[in-house]
Amino acid sequence: MAFIDLTSLGKSFGPTTVVRDFDLALGMGEFVSLLGPSGCGKTTVLRMVAGFETPDSGDIRIEGQSQLRLRANQRQIGMVFQSYALFPNLTVAENVAFGLRVAKTAPAAIARRVEEMLDMVGLAALKARYPYQLSGGQQQRVALARAIAPRPRVLLLDEPLSALDAKIRVALRTEIRTIQRQLGITTLFVTHDQEEALSMSDRIVVMNGGRAEQIGTPVEIYNQPATRFVAGFIGTLNVIEGQVGRDGGAYLDCAGGRLPLPDGFGAQAGERLSVAVRPQSLRPVAVEGDGLRGIVRHVEFMGAFTRLHVACGAMTVLVDCFARDLAATVTVGGPIGLTVATDEVLRLSA
Amino acid sequence: MTAKRIGSWAVFILAAVYFLLPLVGTLEFSLRARRGVYSLDAYRNVLGDPQFQQTLAYSLILSVATVVLGVLIVAPTAFWVRLKMPRLRPVVEFITLLPLVIPPIIIVFGYIRLFNTASILPLTGSSRGTDFLLAAGYATLSLPYMYRAIDTGLRAIDVRTLTEAAQSLGAGWVTVLARVILPNIAVAILSGAFLTFAIVIGEYVIAALLNRPAFGPYMVWMGSNRAYEPAALAVIAFGMTWASMAVIQFLARRTRFTKV
Ligand SMILES: Nc1ncnc2c1ncn2[C@@H]1O[C@H](COP(=O)(O)OP(=O)(O)O)[C@@H](O)[C@H]1O
Numbered sequence: 001m002a003f004i005d006l007t008s009l010g011k012s013f014g015p016t017t018v019v020r021d022f023d024l025a026l027g028m029g030e031f032v033s034l035l036g037p038s039g040c041g042k043t044t045v046l047r048m049v050a051g052f053e054t055p056d057s058g059d060i061r062i063e064g065q066s067q068l069r070l071r072a073n074q075r076q077i078g079m080v081f082q083s084y085a086l087f088p089n090l091t092v093a094e095n096v097a098f099g100l101r102v103a104k105t106a107p108a109a110i111a112r113r114v115e116e117m118l119d120m121v122g123l124a125a126l127k128a129r130y131p132y133q134l135s136g137g138q139q140q141r142v143a144l145a146r147a148i149a150p151r152p153r154v155l156l157l158d159e160p161l162s163a164l165d166a167k168i169r170v171a172l173r174t175e176i177r178t179i180q181r182q183l184g185i186t187t188l189f190v191t192h193d194q195e196e197a198l199s200m201s202d203r204i205v206v207m208n209g210g211r212a213e214q215i216g217t218p219v220e221i222y223n224q225p226a227t228r229f230v231a232g233f234i235g236t237l238n239v240i241e242g243q244v245g246r247d248g249g250a251y252l253d254c255a256g257g258r259l260p261l262p263d264g265f266g267a268q269a270g271e272r273l274s275v276a277v278r279p280q281s282l283r284p285v286a287v288e289g290d291g292l293r294g295i296v297r298h299v300e301f302m303g304a305f306t307r308l309h310v311a312c313g314a315m316t317v318l319v320d321c322f323a324r325d326l327a328a329t330v331t332v333g334g335p336i337g338l339t340v341a342t343d344e345v346l347r348l349s350a
Numbered sequence: 351m352t353a354k355r356i357g358s359w360a361v362f363i364l365a366a367v368y369f370l371l372p373l374v375g376t377l378e379f380s381l382r383a384r385r386g387v388y389s390l391d392a393y394r395n396v397l398g399d400p401q402f403q404q405t406l407a408y409s410l411i412l413s414v415a416t417v418v419l420g421v422l423i424v425a426p427t428a429f430w431v432r433l434k435m436p437r438l439r440p441v442v443e444f445i446t447l448l449p450l451v452i453p454p455i456i457i458v459f460g461y462i463r464l465f466n467t468a469s470i471l472p473l474t475g476s477s478r479g480t481d482f483l484l485a486a487g488y489a490t491l492s493l494p495y496m497y498r499a500i501d502t503g504l505r506a507i508d509v510r511t512l513t514e515a516a517q518s519l520g521a522g523w524v525t526v527l528a529r530v531i532l533p534n535i536a537v538a539i540l541s542g543a544f545l546t547f548a549i550v551i552g553e554y555v556i557a558a559l560l561n562r563p564a565f566g567p568y569m570v571w572m573g574s575n576r577a578y579e580p581a582a583l584a585v586i587a588f589g590m591t592w593a594s595m596a597v598i599q600f601l602a603r604r605t606r607f608t609k610v
């Protein structure tokens with residue numbers, strides 16, 4: 001039995017359905033991210049778990065117990081908000097102590113726990129400050145300490161890093177994950193940033209239009225995107241449409257030429273099909289034989305790699321290559337051939 | 351210096367004269383109790399009058415009761431409307447404005463009819479009961495100011511997220527209000543409180559008709575029986591109002607946790 005079970009959750013606001021048929025099971029101590037574009041219902045799922053919204057259908061169980069009849073303040077679920085939501089009238093230490101004081105913990109125990117929490121997030125020196133005297137990153141650390149202090153059963157984080165600078169965001173990402181691992185606290189993390197989700201999660205739920213499009217480990221989600229939406233959302237991706245070769249050959253005829261398909265791709269001869277190829281899977285070669293051809297339209301130096309924009313008929317394909325793979329023949333406006341290893345052609349279901 | 355600039359200064363000076371002239375006149379008159387010289391005799395008489403001290407003390411205590419009653423009614427209401435029924439806000443706002451259009455005399459006659467000694471709840475039968483009615487009447491009169499002050503305070507904080515943060519930490523509604531919302535709108539409550547204070551100190555109709563020894567009726571009585579003392583009283587009352595304004599400003603600036 002999973003630690004947390006969300007079963008066929010549904011929620012509408014008036015006529016608009018925001019979450020539909022949402023199923024998810026979290027193991028004890030697992031870190032799961034809800035990933036999706038803005039407005040796809042991530043926050044709504046989180047708020048239903050927290051008890052701030054009531055689902056129209058489905059159930060939320062923790063250790064087998066339905067939570068629907070419990071109010072938010074009875075659920076023992078910690079929450080971290082994008083806007084930090086620290087109490088402006090309380091000091092850092094008082095903020096962290098809030099949940100413990102509400103639970104009527106003994107003062108000595110509160111003091112000990114607050115100290116422990118502030119040490120954990122590295123803010124012991126700032127415990128007498130007020131929130132307005134802290135930077136965004138510090139405030140979010142306090143918010144994390146405050147949420148964890150009363151030992152909640154589950155930790156929910158709603159885009160906790162979105163309001164922070166890039167550098168702090170990356171540092172805090174690691175910190176949150178380290179603390180989460182140390183404490184073994186089951187965590188549901190909402191983000192619209194694929195890099196964040198890929199780097200932090202045990203598993204990722206990619207959401208679209210209120211539904212879970214795919215649930216899997218970061219590696220699975222990245223390497224085997226189940227749908228076109230997932231493929232497009234996780235990283236930059238070339239979606240190539242074409243028709244499977246009629247003469248029984250395992251290749252796709254498309255605007256740019258011929259794309260070889262892996263064995264057991266399961267496509268019917270003559271079927272129209274979309275496949276996905278990552279920019280880094282494509283390799284520039286001389287213009288001959290099989291593979292795609294096109295005209296180099298644009299060359300972008302990205303630092304670690306170089307990105308080519310190649311026009312193959314009406315479609316533009318992005319190609320990322322390292323300097324050593326970059327044929328000297330690549331010139332803007334000139335022709336180019338592209339190959340791809342067959343096992344790096346991704347099948348998309350929709 | 352452009353003509354526009356001169357024009358705005360002229361308007362400012364005109365307005366200042368318009369406001370200040372009556373005050374200066376009153377002040378000047380209040381100092382003339384002794385023939386031929388300026389003196390503080392009128393002030394001495396007023397401040398030394400036991401009636402002055404008693405009625406002022408009564409009204410001060412009553413204004414505190416009124417503020418407490420007002421906050422207890424308005425703060426949870428404004429909070430709830432903001433959090434759960436934002437669409438009802440115009441309606442609630444309209445209701446809180448009613449005391450501005452309904453004269454106090456109607457309120458007090460309503461009270462007397464409802465709570466007279468022959469009624470089920472004979473509040474006018476005892477002086478404590480009548481004091482309560484008076485505080486209730488004043489709380490009604492201060493409703494427009496109290497509601498606006500508190501609602502403005504609530505607008506300045508993220509009510510919803512703070513409430514949810516507190517709830518996720520286990521807090522119930524009372525804790526949320528008492529420990530999170532009220533402390534963060536303390537300055538707003540205070541400014542509402544001082545406006546209430548100004549109303550309670552000067553109010554005549556309700557206090558007179560309920561026959562309570564309040565400061566308003568005392569001022570009126572003084573006005574119809576003495577010459578110089580009413581002017582001194584007016585200056586004192588005016589001074590108290592300005593002192594409360596100054597206190598609001600001071601406290602607003604001194605609040606340690608806001609960076610306004
Ligand atoms: N209280 C609400 N009333 C009406 N619509 C809402 C409410 N909360 C969210 N929505 C709508 O539900 C959709 C999903 O919102 P949300 O769960 O916040 O998405 P996300 O967090 O993925 O950006 C949005 O279109 C939003 O406008």
Ligand SMILES: [Mg+2]
Pocket residue numbers: 039042043044158159
């Ligand atoms: Mg959201």
